[in-house]
Amino acid sequence: MDDSNGPRVTIVTLSRRAGVSPSTVSRALRGDPRISKSVRRSIAALAAEEGYLPNAVARGLASGRSGLIGLALGPTENPLYTQLLQLAVQEAATRGLRFLVMHAGEGAVDEDTAGAILGYQLDGCLITSADLSSRAAEICARHRVPVVMVSRVARLHASAVTCDNRAGAREMASLLLEAGHRRFAVVHVGGRSSPGLEREHGFLERLAEAGLTPVAREEAVSSYEAGYAAGQRLVDVRPDAVFAVSDIIALGVMDALRAGGLRVPEDVSVTGFDDIAEAARPAYALTTAAQPLSAMVTRALDLLEARIANPFAPDETITLGARVVRRGSARLG
Amino acid sequence: MDDSNGPRVTIVTLSRRAGVSPSTVSRALRGDPRISKSVRRSIAALAAEEGYLPNAVARGLASGRSGLIGLALGPTENPLYTQLLQLAVQEAATRGLRFLVMHAGEGAVDEDTAGAILGYQLDGCLITSADLSSRAAEICARHRVPVVMVSRVARLHASAVTCDNRAGAREMASLLLEAGHRRFAVVHVGGRSSPGLEREHGFLERLAEAGLTPVAREEAVSSYEAGYAAGQRLVDVRPDAVFAVSDIIALGVMDALRAGGLRVPEDVSVTGFDDIAEAARPAYALTTAAQPLSAMVTRALDLLEARIANPFAPDETITLGARVVRRGSARLG
DNA sequence: AAAATTTGTGCGAACGTTTGCGCAAAACCG
DNA sequence: CGGTTTTGCGCAAACGTTCGCACAAATTTT
Numbered sequence: 001m002d003d004s005n006g007p008r009v010t011i012v013t014l015s016r017r018a019g020v021s022p023s024t025v026s027r028a029l030r031g032d033p034r035i036s037k038s039v040r041r042s043i044a045a046l047a048a049e050e051g052y053l054p055n056a057v058a059r060g061l062a063s064g065r066s067g068l069i070g071l072a073l074g075p076t077e078n079p080l081y082t083q084l085l086q087l088a089v090q091e092a093a094t095r096g097l098r099f100l101v102m103h104a105g106e107g108a109v110d111e112d113t114a115g116a117i118l119g120y121q122l123d124g125c126l127i128t129s130a131d132l133s134s135r136a137a138e139i140c141a142r143h144r145v146p147v148v149m150v151s152r153v154a155r156l157h158a159s160a161v162t163c164d165n166r167a168g169a170r171e172m173a174s175l176l177l178e179a180g181h182r183r184f185a186v187v188h189v190g191g192r193s194s195p196g197l198e199r200e201h202g203f204l205e206r207l208a209e210a211g212l213t214p215v216a217r218e219e220a221v222s223s224y225e226a227g228y229a230a231g232q233r234l235v236d237v238r239p240d241a242v243f244a245v246s247d248i249i250a251l252g253v254m255d256a257l258r259a260g261g262l263r264v265p266e267d268v269s270v271t272g273f274d275d276i277a278e279a280a281r282p283a284y285a286l287t288t289a290a291q292p293l294s295a296m297v298t299r300a301l302d303l304l305e306a307r308i309a310n311p312f313a314p315d316e317t318i319t320l321g322a323r324v325v326r327r328g329s330a331r332l333g
Numbered sequence: 334m335d336d337s338n339g340p341r342v343t344i345v346t347l348s349r350r351a352g353v354s355p356s357t358v359s360r361a362l363r364g365d366p367r368i369s370k371s372v373r374r375s376i377a378a379l380a381a382e383e384g385y386l387p388n389a390v391a392r393g394l395a396s397g398r399s400g401l402i403g404l405a406l407g408p409t410e411n412p413l414y415t416q417l418l419q420l421a422v423q424e425a426a427t428r429g430l431r432f433l434v435m436h437a438g439e440g441a442v443d444e445d446t447a448g449a450i451l452g453y454q455l456d457g458c459l460i461t462s463a464d465l466s467s468r469a470a471e472i473c474a475r476h477r478v479p480v481v482m483v484s485r486v487a488r489l490h491a492s493a494v495t496c497d498n499r500a501g502a503r504e505m506a507s508l509l510l511e512a513g514h515r516r517f518a519v520v521h522v523g524g525r526s527s528p529g530l531e532r533e534h535g536f537l538e539r540l541a542e543a544g545l546t547p548v549a550r551e552e553a554v555s556s557y558e559a560g561y562a563a564g565q566r567l568v569d570v571r572p573d574a575v576f577a578v579s580d581i582i583a584l585g586v587m588d589a590l591r592a593g594g595l596r597v598p599e600d601v602s603v604t605g606f607d608d609i610a611e612a613a614r615p616a617y618a619l620t621t622a623a624q625p626l627s628a629m630v631t632r633a634l635d636l637l638e639a640r641i642a643n644p645f646a647p648d649e650t651i652t653l654g655a656r657v658v659r660r661g662s663a664r665l666g
Numbered sequence: 667a668a669a670a671t672t673t674g675t676g677c678g679a680a681c682g683t684t685t686g687c688g689c690a691a692a693a694c695c696g
Numbered sequence: 697c698g699g700t701t702t703t704g705c706g707c708a709a710a711c712g713t714t715c716g717c718a719c720a721a722a723t724t725t726t
Contacts, residue, residue, distance in 0.1 A: 034674065039674080055712050057394050057711085058714090062712075062714040076419045101418075101432045119389035120389045343683085355683080356685075357705055387682090390682080393683085
């Protein structure tokens, strides 16, 4: 290891020590088969001995690939995005890709920030925020940066991986219907989010097929607090089942319903969508449709890598199945 | 804007169009006072017109400053770190710094990953994970990368900003004592986390001054589930007040206590530390000692920038006050 | 044994900036 | 009006890699 304060050890340093040219060192370190095995080995040894650390910035300049992926993360109050972050970071690391965070939180990504970050010659972008304006994608497209959206419908010039929101919601509705529920309430998020819309439509569609319309339809943003407020408005409505388009909303609804004196699930079944970690807590035991988050992240990175390898690969959108997980918050068929 | 597919517009492009040298363009864009105002303005206009985007990678190579900060984030199940992330991203953006995520989640940062990321010539690192081994800091130190820890005690060659954990915990104890509580339980995290340790010590210390020792002392990792398990063990102990060293634990404790038939706060007061967003939910209304997270992030970045500007600035640790916020989960003096 | 191919390595030019230094012209001084 | 300072800009060398091309030596082919 280099504990000294000498000049940084670079490829040139190594090349001199090894008596070969810098290009040979470069190729040897990258495992280029054109370099003989013996030279490759001795250079690897030398690099380790000297504590050589490749300069990713220089590499980026020379190769045109930075190894950097821009990341736009949704509202951090929603644990969903946090889980996504963790999964994505792990998965990306194994592929030698790193995340440069462009945005974390509510609202759209700041134009200037996004622009500045594109200056890092991003190899691609991962956009997870549901209610993100399309501006970010547009900026990326203008700079020819591949984009993949996760848990969100594709926009112009972008790939996407989502789960089958509609089918998941439909299944939830079916299960609820089978169990005999008739007075349905749904808590939706308006037009802010494409998955939210799909989930609401799927649910209502299935209800309609059974000849039913909901007794209440509350709008909320995707947060606990908004869910709580919606839940309060539902207390007097006395639905026998409520479907919230996201878990974080469902948790708020549930707490409000309970605060209003209703028992869950005896008086009212409550269900959500996402299967965030909080949903599994004993105090909630929320029945919900699970997004296969881990698989989604994997596929998203696959898509990104494919586009990096071949910039002319067509946009693609992958839909993975959602699976309802039964817990205590609802009586199901 | 450059919607065409022509070659990228670089400083050289601009310099030709403007009839000046590349160095003049560079200086003009950076606002160098040595360039006349008129030239500066015309170049700025030209840059905007051509949709010029500075290449941050090239700049990094030439200047030795990448504008990149490595970020190590604690367990994402703990909303604390998520809030931290959001605040840090915002605050950093205004300073022209970007985060490269080194780690997110439990456990120590992976050696190889950290090393690889240092190859991006980070200007500094922000380390927030409480239970991180000191390895990350060590690696940074070896590569002469300034480190600042937040919500965590300093290590070798690192600055830090924390809140006064001990004082916060002491105040909580005082308030609880004043309200007449005598049967105390504390849920701690063992030696895994320095803030956790300080909080526990502060609390116990104040208790000792009142001639008391806790009736129970449960160990947990910093998670809801571990808190829940600890809470279950406490049901039969029937403490009249419990102090958990972090909110996420306190929430688990509270749910378990309630599941065990105890009323909060009538039968038992429960308190925590951090003031995460969940603590304010009506279902919890957790009384807790708040970390001034926003201020901490600001100071952390100040520290980092100071070290970037002057690599020989000494390490420094800043301690901000903690403030107990009273909510419904505890009867307080 | 000469010719053709393969194998292994070096040369040098990028990549897009920044920055120390040099040098002219313009502004000031007495 | 000659001499000194200031102002404004250009030259060219970095920064640490990658990669196309050339080229010698070793190997195979005819």
